[in-house]
Amino acid sequence: MTTRTDVVVIGGGQAGLAAGYHLRRKKLDFVILDAQGTPGGAWQHTWDSLHLFSPAAFSSLPGRPMPARPGPEYPGAGHVVEYLSDYEQRYDLPVHRPVRVRRVRRDGDRLRVETDTGVWSARAVVSATGTWWRPFLPAVPGRNAFPGRNAFAGRQLHTTGYRRPADFAGQRVVVVGGGNSGAQIAADLTTHDDIDLTWATQRPPRFLADDIDGRALFDAATARRRALDEGRTDTGGVASLGDIVAVPPVREARDAGLLKASPMFTRLTAEGIEWADGTRAAADAVIWCTGFRPALSHLAPLGLRGPRGHALTHGTRAVEEPRLHLLGYGDWTGPASATLIGVGRPARDAAGEIAELLGR
Numbered sequence: 001m002t003t004r005t006d007v008v009v010i011g012g013g014q015a016g017l018a019a020g021y022h023l024r025r026k027k028l029d030f031v032i033l034d035a036q037g038t039p040g041g042a043w044q045h046t047w048d049s050l051h052l053f054s055p056a057a058f059s060s061l062p063g064r065p066m067p068a069r070p071g072p073e074y075p076g077a078g079h080v081v082e083y084l085s086d087y088e089q090r091y092d093l094p095v096h097r098p099v100r101v102r103r104v105r106r107d108g109d110r111l112r113v114e115t116d117t118g119v120w121s122a123r124a125v126v127s128a129t130g131t132w133w134r135p136f137l138p139a140v141p142g143r144n145a146f147p148g149r150n151a152f153a154g155r156q157l158h159t160t161g162y163r164r165p166a167d168f169a170g171q172r173v174v175v176v177g178g179g180n181s182g183a184q185i186a187a188d189l190t191t192h193d194d195i196d197l198t199w200a201t202q203r204p205p206r207f208l209a210d211d212i213d214g215r216a217l218f219d220a221a222t223a224r225r226r227a228l229d230e231g232r233t234d235t236g237g238v239a240s241l242g243d244i245v246a247v248p249p250v251r252e253a254r255d256a257g258l259l260k261a262s263p264m265f266t267r268l269t270a271e272g273i274e275w276a277d278g279t280r281a282a283a284d285a286v287i288w289c290t291g292f293r294p295a296l297s298h299l300a301p302l303g304l305r306g307p308r309g310h311a312l313t314h315g316t317r318a319v320e321e322p323r324l325h326l327l328g329y330g331d332w333t334g335p336a337s338a339t340l341i342g343v344g345r346p347a348r349d350a351a352g353e354i355a356e357l358l359g360r
């Protein structure tokens with residue numbers, strides 16, 4: 001059976017909810033289809049100690065400020081999950097879950113959204129499926145895996161599989177990656193004295209100044225977008241400030257001298273890692289904190305082309321399929337659109353463009 005609606009939003013994380021908020025304001029008929037069984041998107045799956053890099057007041061979706069937490073700490077992931085659950089209830093957003101979208105196809109003047117529970121026919125689609133679901137593991141040119149990855153006898157996991165240091169008690173752990181996830185997970189592991197940590201980064205870690213948090217990052221991303229839109233010189237945006245936000249646990253571990261980075265090793269061996277000069281270190285586990293890619297496989301039938309394997313967009317609208325909007329994946333869908341505070345504006349623009357397309 002096929003159910004008709006104006007708009008299908010794919011994904012019920014923060015980006016999908018922000019889209020829902022603005023579609024409702026435009027009085028459009030829509031559904032949000034979410035593969036998770038419970039609200040909160042990726043925040044339900046992060047490690048236990050993860051805290052936002054901004055205060056609650058700077059982590060809000062449109063309409064409803066995130067309630068502040070007592071105490072000096074920025075909110076934890078659990079607080080975000082509660083906030084998102086409350087948000088979808090408060091605005092009575094029509095989230096259907098668990099529903100996984102398998103494919104989106106063109107179907108005359110409509111788009112056909114095929115799911116594991118049935119088919120939806122829509123005049124427009126917002127894809128807001130995030131990146132958490134597509135972990136990226138590095139390879140080297142000419143190979144499809146990092147050298148020795150299949151030889152290593154220990155445990156290998158990605159950021160998405162890490163939960164808490166106690167899971168590695170008494171072990172020799174290698175954390176790979178000089179971004180926020182790598183620094184935070186490495187710092188988390190330093191809280192256990194019996195963990196022998198190696199933190200491997202491709203270049204020396206670039207910490208942002210200690211007083212820079214998500215607020216400044218949002219401003220930097222917005223200023224960059226404005227400069228590019230106005231034809232001025234690229235300001236460099238967030239990347240120009242550094243790679244690692246010095247959140248309190250990272251700062252503490254760094255200042256205590258516990259967060260020292262080693263150069264990236266060149267291969268895994270059965271017992272551990274090996275650097276270019278032949279030096280080796282034994283390891284029980286390797287945690288690859290090497291990033292994510294947009295989860296877009298459901299859009300494959302549309303044959304959209306663009307830089308770095310994702311669709312070319314104008315704002316959030318796919319250039320090759322104007323009935324499709326992409327929301328939340330990164331700066332290519334709006335400045336800081338992959339953040340809580342940043343997704344509201346592109347969501348509003350997407351809903352506005354969809355309303356126009358539908359003649360409302």
Ligand code: FAD
Nearest residue numbers: 011013014015035041042052053100101129130328339340
């Ligand atoms: P998600 O939260 O991933 O939600 C997407 C939803 O779509 C999920 O429920 C998923 O199951 C569903 N889905 C996926 N594929 C399908 C499909 N085919 N069919 C149906 N449903 C599907 N941002 C901040 O603002 N502040 C921070 O401090 C911050 N810290 C971060 C720390 C880490 C470690 C990471 C990884 C990100 C952080 N971010 C932060 C960035 C961002 O806010 C989160 O990544 C956020 O989860 C992105 O929300 P989203 O809605 O785009 O995606």
